Amino acid sequence: MGLKLQKLFKGVGMAAAILGALGALSIPFVHQSYEAKSILTQRVQVDSADKLFNDGPTAIGSPQKMIIEDPKAVVGTKDGVRLVNDAYLQSHHIYPLQLKTVDFTLENARTGFVAVCAFGWLILLLIYRKQRREQLKAEALTTDSEPS
Amino acid sequence: MKIQKTLSVLAIASAFASIASAQQHKFEIDAKTFGYRNVASIESVADFETFTGKTNGVTGYIAFNSKTKVGSGKIVVDPKSIDTGIPLRNEHMQSAGWLDTTKYPEIVFEAAKVQAIKGNDYKVTGSFTLHGVTKKITVPVTVRYSAAGPANKAAGFEGDIVRLTTKFNIVLADYGITIPQMAAGKVAKDVTISLSTYAISK
Numbered sequence: 015m016g017l018k019l020q021k022l023f024k025g026v027g028m029a030a031a032i033l034g035a036l037g038a039l040s041i042p043f044v045h046q047s048y049e050a051k052s053i054l055t056q057r058v059q060v061d062s063a064d065k066l067f068n069d070g071p072t073a074i075g076s077p078q079k080m081i082i083e084d085p086k087a088v089v090g091t092k093d094g095v096r097l098v099n100d101a102y103l104q105s106h107h108i109y110p111l112q113l114k115t116v117d118f119t120l121e122n123a124r125t126g127f128v129a130v131c132a133f134g135w136l137i138l139l140l141i142y143r144k145q146r147r148e149q150l151k152a153e154a155l156t157t158d159s160e161p162s
Numbered sequence: 163m164k165i166q167k168t169l170s171v172l173a174i175a176s177a178f179a180s181i182a183s184a185q186q187h188k189f190e191i192d193a194k195t196f197g198y199r200n201v202a203s204i205e206s207v208a209d210f211e212t213f214t215g216k217t218n219g220v221t222g223y224i225a226f227n228s229k230t231k232v233g234s235g236k237i238v239v240d241p242k243s244i245d246t247g248i249p250l251r252n253e254h255m256q257s258a259g260w261l262d263t264t265k266y267p268e269i270v271f272e273a274a275k276v277q278a279i280k281g282n283d284y285k286v287t288g289s290f291t292l293h294g295v296t297k298k299i300t301v302p303v304t305v306r307y308s309a310a311g312p313a314n315k316a317a318g319f320e321g322d323i324v325r326l327t328t329k330f331n332i333v334l335a336d337y338g339i340t341i342p343q344m345a346a347g348k349v350a351k352d353v354t355i356s357l358s359t360y361a362i363s364k
Contacts, residue, residue: 057214061199063317063360067306067325072358075205075214100216109247115211118347 020141027137034131041124045117048081052113055080057100060089074100079113186227189324189361191237193221196318200359202239202269206350215255219243224361226324228307231278235326237357239269260339266294271301282306286328295337301330310363322363329356 055078058071070092077095082088087098087108103110191200200220206213219240226233242263246252256263273288279302287300304327308314314323333352334341341349 059201063199063319063325066308066313066317066319066323069325072201073356074201074203074216075212075356076207076354078212104245104247112211114209118210 020144023137024141027134027141030130030134031138032134034127034129034134037127038124038131041120041127045120048113048116049079051081051083052079052116053082053096054078054094055082055096055098055110056092057103058089058097059100071097080110081113081116082108082110084108186225186232186234187322188364189224189226189322190364191220191222191224191359191361193219196360196362201357202244202359203356204244205354205356207354208350209347211348213246213251215244215246215252217241217243217245220357220359222361224305224324224326226305226307228324231276231284233276233284233305234273236270236272237326237359239357240267241269242267259342261293266292274298290332292332292337293339297336299330299332301328303328319360319362324361325359326361327356327358329354331355 057074059074060071064071071089082098084106087102088096089099090097193200197218197220200218202217202220204215217240219242220237222235222237224233224235226235241261242256244252244255246255255261258265268291270291271288273286275287277285279285282304284303284305285300286303287298289296290299306325308323310321314321331352331354335351341351
């Protein structure tokens with residue numbers, strides 16, 4: 015392997031190791047920032063007939079931790095769960111981001127970053143071993159060629 | 163004498179039958195006028211996300227006696243109108259690999275036996291048909307009755323009404339719906355079906 019190519023691989027390995035490590039380390043912070051924005055939310059259908067049986071609005075699905083940034087979608091709170099108007103979300107083409115989707119994606123990203131980091135370290139290790147071997151070879155040659 | 167006796171027995175029997183049928187009121191799920199008030203939903207809780215498909219396409223009837231708490235009914239849901247919030251997913255849901263709504267255009271529950279539990283709560287046993295597969299299931303149902311009056315009128319209803327709500331789980335594989343490997347983690351093997359519907363006396 016030429017010296018130029020070795021240098022290139024060393025650069026790639028170092029970049030992968032650093033970026034992978036930084037990426038993996040940043041995951042908890044990204045998660046935290048999304049978690050801070052997410053609120054346990056129940057999508058509901060609001061109807062004037064809800065009062066007839068002293069019911070709240072009709073729940074659509076179960077409560078989920080969601081990130082909804084439009085305050086106009088919120089119609090109230092019940093037992094600590096934020097109620098959002100499903101009709102409003104639909105009419106404004108809002109498909110709320112769920113925290114579990116963020117977590118699932120981040121978990122996969124973490125695996126990817128760790129793999130990239132490991133790959134970078136592997137390249138660096140291989141280059142180091144090759145360089146060490148060449149150095150030992152050169153030292154041996156120098157020793158052999160010295161007059162006894 | 164014998165003929166007279168037989169006739170009187172028949173008259174009494176027919177009187178009882180007419181009383182019984184008069185007591186069991188029929189309530190219709192009026193999809194045209196109040197369709198927007200009826201909600202059927204299907205929820206899948208998977209690792210990647212929880213998604214809910216919702217439709218107002220609910221029709222059918224409920225026969226119910228508020229005093230004796232005896233009833234029957236049939237609920238039909240239009241699977242073509244289920245909206246999951248993402249048009250592409252709606253397409254997938256309706257395709258031949260999933261609900262196959264062209265071949266099976268109805269999801270039907272038909273009550274066969276109603277058992278009063280407590281207050282407005284019932285256990286209803288009946289046949290549930292999804293994806294062309296019919297199975298006998300028992301589901302918890304809440305039925306509440308409101309007689310015609312100013313409260314009903316204020317809510318926009320003319321006449322007596324009943325509100326029926328239910329929630330139960332099914333395993334998709336039991337109804338011949340298999341999840342492709344590609345969608346693993348995105349769609350759950352078992353889903354929750356919920357229904358909230360108003361029916362008006364006819």
